[in-house]
Amino acid sequence: TAPILDGRAIAAEVTTRVAEDVAGLIADGITPGLAVVLVGEDAASLVYVGRKVAETRRVGMRSIEHRLPVETTQAALLDLVADLNADPAVHGILVQLPLPSQIDAAAVLDAIDPAKDVDGFHPVNVGRLSTGGGLIPCTPLGCMMLLERVIDDFRGLNAVVIGKSNIVGKPVALLLLERECTVTVTHILTRGLPEIARRADILVVAAGSPGLVRGDWVKPGAIVIDVGINRVQGDDGKSRLVGDVAADEVAHAAWLTPVPGGVGPMTIACLLSNTARAARAANPSRP
Ligand code: NAD
Structure with a gap:
């Protein structure tokens, strides 16, 4: 087979760098926080969210989990997103996709503060991708x-x-x-x-x-x-x-x-990296 470009090893290096960055932020009084919202019990989503939460904690960030029942309304989810947008302890917001059919996923992604959109799916970040800057998926x-x-x-x-x-x-x-x-x-x-x-x-x-x-x-x-x-x-x-x-x-x-x-493995490492970046950007006066 071809020489292997080892994502696990490279992700581990990225994660170590993020952990160092997080330690620096914590020393400055900022604990980066990532809020993960899961609606329903989709089997693959449960696995992904479990991994994201574990890795978030492992690098020293705060993980804020919201597990909502499958029948959650769009209005309730939008209320939660608004609360997370307003919460200064939350630097990143990730709404796990797919969402149940009664919820308009685009409307939910649109509601996330672009500065906290660590998945990079908000239209503002999608736009910035073509002009530079912004959070990258x-x-x-x-x-x-x-x-x-x-x-x-x-x-x-x-x-x-x-x-x-x-x-x-x-x-x-x-x-x-x-x-x-x-x-x-x-x-x-x-x-x-x-x-x-x-x-x-x-x-x-x-x-x-x-x-x-x-x-x-x-x-x-x-x-x-x-x-x-x-x-x-x-x-x-x-x-x-x-x-x-x-x-x-x-x-x-x-x-x-x-x-x-x-x-x-790189995907999760980049999620952590984006969250640390969002936390730093939210506290521009800090080094
Ligand atoms: P998607 O279904 O949204 O898009 C698939 C794209 O591939 C479409 O544009 C389609 O036109 C094209 N396509 C499908 N079959 C094709 C074919 N036979 N020939 C040419 N083009 C074809 O999928 P997605 O969300 O972009 O995900 C793609 C794959 O990547 C999936 O296997 C998904 O599980 C995986 N994925 C992995 C990660 C990760 O972290 N490694 C993250 C996201 C997606």
Whole structure:
């Protein structure tokens, strides 16, 4: 297989840096606080929220959890968001998606104070992503941090992004463009995707389709970031997680992020990093 771009190890380094930053903030009298709001009992969301809470505490930040019943109304959720916006002990607010169908997720995200929007999904932060500044969504930021480990100069590189979602594909494409890559964004209706992928020096795959990217889609020496997380049934009948890239076919890549252990751990590390950043920005007089 290709050399592994080890997200777990790099996330651990980022997390250590955040913990140092948090210790500094606490010494200045500011304990960064992250509020996590979970509505309902979605199994995957419970796992994600559990991990986020544990990591938040591990770096010394305050974790404020709000677990609401599945029948929570939009008005009640908006009231909670307003309270969190007003609470000076809360520096980051994360409303775990998906939300139950009676709630308009966009309206809830719109209600979060952009300065506390550590997921980077508020329209103000989405806009700032294209002009610079603002809080950057965690998974795309994690992808960039991984790439920065192995690329000194992004300028002029051909970057191909597979997937155009608001949470991964589009923001990662903007971040690559900001670094002066030549960016091609593709999706399920793109024609001739294998040929386009083969032009990539940097290939970011966020399609949610197991094994989509085959060996002959990848140019020798390309750097491949596999964002996909897919649960599949193995030959032994047990379920396991795989990415969107047929990892055993891309030994000729310069680097490949594994699944699990690639982008996933970086996402949480970036959430912590965004929260520390929001706490610092909320207290500009402090060093
Ligand atoms: P999404 O379903 O919102 O978007 C998928 C995108 O991929 C769409 O734009 C679609 O057009 C495109 N696509 C789907 N099948 C395709 C195909 N066969 N060929 C070309 N394009 C195709 O998904 P998302 O939320 O962006 O997530 C994508 C994947 O990344 C999922 O597997 C998800 O679980 C994973 N993910 C991982 C993390 C992480 O922390 N590692 C975070 C978010 C999402």
